[in-house]
Every structure is written in structure tokens, then in C-alpha cells.
Amino acid sequence: MEMKNMYFEQLPPARIAYVRQTGPYGPSNIRAMEELKQWANQKQLLNEDAVLIGIPQDNPATTLPEHCRYDACIVIPDDFDFDTESGFDIHRGTFPGGSYLIFTIPHTAEGIQKAWNEMIPQLQAEGYRMDHKPVIERYRPQLLDQHLCELCVPVTSF
Structure with missing residues (x-):
């Protein structure tokens, strides 16, 4: 992985809607994201400004696969009226924001x-310290x- 694809960003706190998937990471994460996108499309939230976030909540090296949690999220506007009668299992929450190193990578499995696999050893070799928050996957239309x-x-x- 090339360090030139890395930059710092202060991510702002944000309201989110999310679908939680519990179980081994992999194809089920994709299904959770697809369910979220169906809901977001129905609510007219999928546009050129949409920000989707995947948050693996647990480390599979220390958490049994059946207990790993993955949240497929979309940032929602502050004035969004959250309708719980959508027919989807959608939760609401807050992304806390913070200081992040951003790596732009190929959107393939x-x-x-x-x-x-390469990110953590590389950060340590460069002298960076990770905060005790999950690493997140961010998806924006212009990059996708x-x-x-x-x-x-x-x-x-840093």
C-alpha cells in the first residue's frame, strides 16, 4: 500500500442511519449495505452528496466470528425526519467524528x-498511534x- 494515498482529515460528528449485521465479516456485510441503500434510496438520500460508511465494530482476531458486528451507515441531514415505519430494520445513531488518516484504495474485496492487512503494520512503522475507535470504510459516489x-x-x- 502506498503512503502517498494517505492524508489527514478531521471528520465531523454526524447523524447516521444504519443496518447492523452480526456474524462473520464478508458477504453478510454486503447484504447489510444493500438493505441500507434500498432504504436510503426510498428516502431519497442516495444522491451525489451521499456518504456511506461501513463500521466493523469488532476485531475478528479477538471476537468470535458469530459475535462480530458490522454497521452499514449513511450520513443523514440534521433536519431528516426519521420514519420508523419504513419496513426496514434501520437504526439511528451518531458518528462521533475525530482525527483520521484516510487511505484511498481500490473498491474490490x-x-x-x-x-x-498492510495498514496497521505500516502505520506503526511510520510512528503513528491509532485511537481506540473502529477503522471505518467510507464510500462516496465520486470515488465509487x-x-x-x-x-x-x-x-x-501525528
Whole structure:
């Protein structure tokens, strides 16, 4: 993974709607994201400004696969009227924001897996410290159009 694809960003706190998937990470995460996108499309939230976030809540090295939680999220406007009668299992929450190192990577299963495998040792080798928050996957239309996505790594100082 190339460090030149990395930059710092202060992500703002945001309201989110999300679908939670519990179980082994993989194809079920994609299903959760698809369910979220169906709901978001119905609510007219999928537009050129949409920001989708995947949040793996647990480390599969220390959490049994059947207990791993993945949240497929979309940032929602502050004035969005959250309707619970949509027919979808949608939750609402808050993304806390914070300081992140952003890596732009290929939006493929192989690209994401390679980044996950190489990112932490590379950060440590460069002297960065991770914050105790989940690494997130960020999906924005302008990057998805180029078959790219972002891994956002929380850092405490740099």
C-alpha cells in the first residue's frame, strides 16, 4: 500500500442511519449495505452528496466470528425526519467524528483485504498511534465512480 494515498482529515460528528449485521465479516456485510441503500434510496438520500460508511465494530482476531458486528451507515441531514415505519430494520445513531488518516484504495474485496492487512503494520512503522475507535470504510459516489473507496484510520496524534 502506498503512503502517498494517505492524508489527514478531521471528520465531523454526524447523524447516521444504519443496518447492523452480526456474524462473520464478508458477504453478510454486503447484504447489510444493500438493505441500507434500498432504504436510503426510498428516502431519497442516495444522491451525489451521499456518504456511506461501513463500521466493523469488532476485531475478528479477538471476537468470535458469530459475535462480530458490522454497521452499514449513511450520513443523514440534521433536519431528516426519521420514519420508523419504513419496513426496514434501520437504526439511528451518531458518528462521533475525530482525527483520521484516510487511505484511498481500490473498491474490490482484494483491495480492501490487502489494505486491512498492510495498514496497521505500516502505520506503526511510520510512528503513528491509532485511537481506540473502529477503522471505518467510507464510500462516496465520486470515488465509487472511479472504483475507489477509503479506509479511515482513527489516530490520537501525528
